[in-house]
Amino acid sequence: MKSDKTGLAANRRLAQARPQLELTPIAEASGVPLYRQVKRALIKLIESGRYAPADCLPSESAIASGLQVSIGTLRKAVDELVLENVLIRRQGKGTFVVMHNNSRFLFQFFHVEKRDQDLSQEHPYPAVECVSFERARATAEEASALGIGLGDPVFRVGNRLKLSGLPVVYDRLAISALTFKGLTEKQFVERSSTVYHLYQCDYGITVLRAHDRARAVSASHDVCRILGLRPGTPVLEVHRIAMTFGDKPVEYRVSTINTQHHDYVSLLSKRI
Amino acid sequence: MKSDKTGLAANRRLAQARPQLELTPIAEASGVPLYRQVKRALIKLIESGRYAPADCLPSESAIASGLQVSIGTLRKAVDELVLENVLIRRQGKGTFVVMHNNSRFLFQFFHVEKRDQDLSQEHPYPAVECVSFERARATAEEASALGIGLGDPVFRVGNRLKLSGLPVVYDRLAISALTFKGLTEKQFVERSSTVYHLYQCDYGITVLRAHDRARAVSASHDVCRILGLRPGTPVLEVHRIAMTFGDKPVEYRVSTINTQHHDYVSLLSKRI
DNA sequence: AAGTGGTCTAGACCACTAG
DNA sequence: TAGTGGTCTAGACCACTTC
Numbered sequence: 288m289k290s291d292k293t294g295l296a297a298n299r300r301l302a303q304a305r306p307q308l309e310l311t312p313i314a315e316a317s318g319v320p321l322y323r324q325v326k327r328a329l330i331k332l333i334e335s336g337r338y339a340p341a342d343c344l345p346s347e348s349a350i351a352s353g354l355q356v357s358i359g360t361l362r363k364a365v366d367e368l369v370l371e372n373v374l375i376r377r378q379g380k381g382t383f384v385v386m387h388n389n390s391r392f393l394f395q396f397f398h399v400e401k402r403d404q405d406l407s408q409e410h411p412y413p414a415v416e417c418v419s420f421e422r423a424r425a426t427a428e429e430a431s432a433l434g435i436g437l438g439d440p441v442f443r444v445g446n447r448l449k450l451s452g453l454p455v456v457y458d459r460l461a462i463s464a465l466t467f468k469g470l471t472e473k474q475f476v477e478r479s480s481t482v483y484h485l486y487q488c489d490y491g492i493t494v495l496r497a498h499d500r501a502r503a504v505s506a507s508h509d510v511c512r513i514l515g516l517r518p519g520t521p522v523l524e525v526h527r528i529a530m531t532f533g534d535k536p537v538e539y540r541v542s543t544i545n546t547q548h549h550d551y552v553s554l555l556s557k558r559i
Numbered sequence: 560m561k562s563d564k565t566g567l568a569a570n571r572r573l574a575q576a577r578p579q580l581e582l583t584p585i586a587e588a589s590g591v592p593l594y595r596q597v598k599r600a601l602i603k604l605i606e607s608g609r610y611a612p613a614d615c616l617p618s619e620s621a622i623a624s625g626l627q628v629s630i631g632t633l634r635k636a637v638d639e640l641v642l643e644n645v646l647i648r649r650q651g652k653g654t655f656v657v658m659h660n661n662s663r664f665l666f667q668f669f670h671v672e673k674r675d676q677d678l679s680q681e682h683p684y685p686a687v688e689c690v691s692f693e694r695a696r697a698t699a700e701e702a703s704a705l706g707i708g709l710g711d712p713v714f715r716v717g718n719r720l721k722l723s724g725l726p727v728v729y730d731r732l733a734i735s736a737l738t739f740k741g742l743t744e745k746q747f748v749e750r751s752s753t754v755y756h757l758y759q760c761d762y763g764i765t766v767l768r769a770h771d772r773a774r775a776v777s778a779s780h781d782v783c784r785i786l787g788l789r790p791g792t793p794v795l796e797v798h799r800i801a802m803t804f805g806d807k808p809v810e811y812r813v814s815t816i817n818t819q820h821h822d823y824v825s826l827l828s829k830r831i
Numbered sequence: 832a833a834g835t836g837g838t839c840t841a842g843a844c845c846a847c848t849a850g
Numbered sequence: 851t852a853g854t855g856g857t858c859t860a861g862a863c864c865a866c867t868t869c
Contacts, residue, residue: 320857346835357859362836370642372828378836379866396827400772497827500672502818503775503793521775521793526822534830546774550798553825555668555769556644558806592838618854629840634855650855651847 313354325356325364333373333384333493334532340487341386344374372495385493392481396497396529398552399448399456399544411451415481418513419445420472422464429461432528432539440464444475444482447513455549457513460540466490482538483529492537497529501551510543523551585626597628597636605645605656605765606804612759613658616646644767657765664753668769668801670824671720671728671816683723687753690729690785691717692744694736701733704800704811712736716747716754719785727821729785732812738762754810755801764809769801773823782815795823 313324329350332338344350351361365382368374372395375383385391389412400410424438433441441461448456460482464470467490478485486492506520516522523546529538544551585596601622604610616622623633637654640646644667647655657663661684672682696710705713713733720728732754736742739762750757758764778786778794788794795818801810816823 322857348835359860360858363857365836371830376836377867379834379868381835398825398827402772402774495828496830499825499827500674500822501773501795501825502674502822503795503816504818505793521777523773523775523795544775546776550772550774553670553771553773555670555771556767558643558768594838620854631841632839635838637855648855649848651849651853653854 313356321356322360322363322367325354325361326367328354329364329368330373330532336491338384339491340384340493342384343381344383346381373493387481387483387487387494389480389484392483396481396483396494398499399450399549400552401450401549413448413450413456414452415478416447416449417444417472417475418447419443419459420475425461425463429539432526433461433463433536435463435465442467442470445513446475446482450549454514455545457510457543458540459542460538462486462538466492466537486537492531494529494537495531496534497527499553500526502526506543514543514545516545520545520547522546525551585628593628594632594635594639597626597633598639600626601636601640602645602804608763610656611763612656612765614656615653616655618653645765659753659755659759659766661752661756664755668753668755668766670771671722671821672824673722673821685720685722685728686724688719688721689716689744689748690719691715692747697733697735701811704798705733705735705808707735707737714739714742717785718747718754722821726786727817729782729815730812731814732810734758734810738764738809758809764803766801766809767803768806769799771825772798774798778815786815786817788817792817792819794818797823 313321313328329344338344345353347358347361347365351358354361365374365376369376372385375385377383393410393412397413399413404410421443423441423443425433425435425441427437429435429441430437430439435441440463442464443459443461446458446460447454448458462470467486470489474485474489475482483494486494502524503521504524506514506516506518506522508518510516510522511518511520514522523544525540525542525544527538527540527542528536529540531537585593585600601616610616617625619630619633619637623630626633637646637648641648644657647657649655665682665684669685671685676682693715695713695715697705697707697713699709701707701713702709702711707713712735714736715731715733718730718732719726720730734742739758742761746757746761747754755766758766774796775793776796778788778790778792780790782788782794783790783792786794795816797812797814797816799810799812799814800808801812803809
């Protein structure tokens, strides 16, 4: 542990009045900064479901005293979790666990935009239609992306996304059937919002980050049919691995985008 | 101003012993948090060239006392500038203004990667060949992207990038000739590293962020010639606006990427 | 008025770098 | 050994939200 700074160790020894919640004092950990340990403790509470999406955490002073750290240290841990899109602060109200609602999804994970669009304009929510659903065995590509074994059971789901009524994106996603036990086509067909919301609400899995790899290809027969394109049209194919805590892969998705009137956008180094 | 917290205002009134450097006490600014004002002051010192790329800033305690703020407030300002890729901290050594060396460029702005490459592997630096250079008048597209007038003078530069000896990317960039007065073809042909390094060292302009818009198109005649492709091959076209402080556009670049063996990669929400 | 997060200060000690 | 950034604490007050 960090040891004897400003009487920290002494404080710890005295603390026998068990604090509220699961906020027990941080265990010793050599070399690791205290605020990192606090961060891990908070992540555990969220991963375990003790604090669910959209829940309000206890106040900063309550958490700090519960974990027996100073409020500055607690704030530094929360700062990082806010930057990592795990928590959201709302002044005067509290600190909340992130929730994958539609606007959040749009902002963080949906990067298809109409070309020549003035920036002031709102982008519309994409309308999603589920076009296929199957239970199958993982291909080598899927197994590698999801970190599972070749032939392990997966769900494969095909979705068509329309923007302003026109089909623009064809998504095919694969998720482990072991992680998402008992998933049904109905859940995909009937959901009113992003699948990340479904993962989070029905399975407690929060998608935090993703890796995209984009390339240009000729539209396949299937893609042409689903997006209404002429054979051989150049389309953008994005391979995405979506990840949760600890960079554990959750979903592998291949999106085919008709880029005749839309772009795949990306910000290099976001503004603060 | 923030007013009478812990005797802050009183401290200010006393301070007449002019501190070293241009680190004069922060002027009053209603409502704006002090650390934001500190941040602006630091940005100004960097923009003005008082601290050049790769320079070491004065120590945190020196800056804090110079600006008459607490060290915690100064650190918060520096924290943000580090996140925005303006400053770099090196424990034990000091805080430095960023320098666009090759490895930094690669990490932050060059997002083309070989497919099926094991992650542990280093990517090689792209070898750049300047294939064209001209002084011209801005098209509507260039003018809009660069925030200049239609017909204003620009430099247009074409570069071919090779990876492992094979041509993969064809870049065409446009920059304002008013901003980059006196630029010569020689500078582009002879430089040994990224153009962002050139902008920074020769013109004091630091590229901090960029917006990319990617789409799939059929390779044009020119592109086929330069990248050695068959006519009609689908290629990825990335339109980039590179920006400096205050999101001022500096460069507009169209990159055409042969994605037969490479991908354009993008991270959604970076890890901390 | 009470409770929350946001800002600011002051000062201590730790970890790393370099002469 | 001296100087730098990194961590941690303690406590004050501000701004916002809700009742």
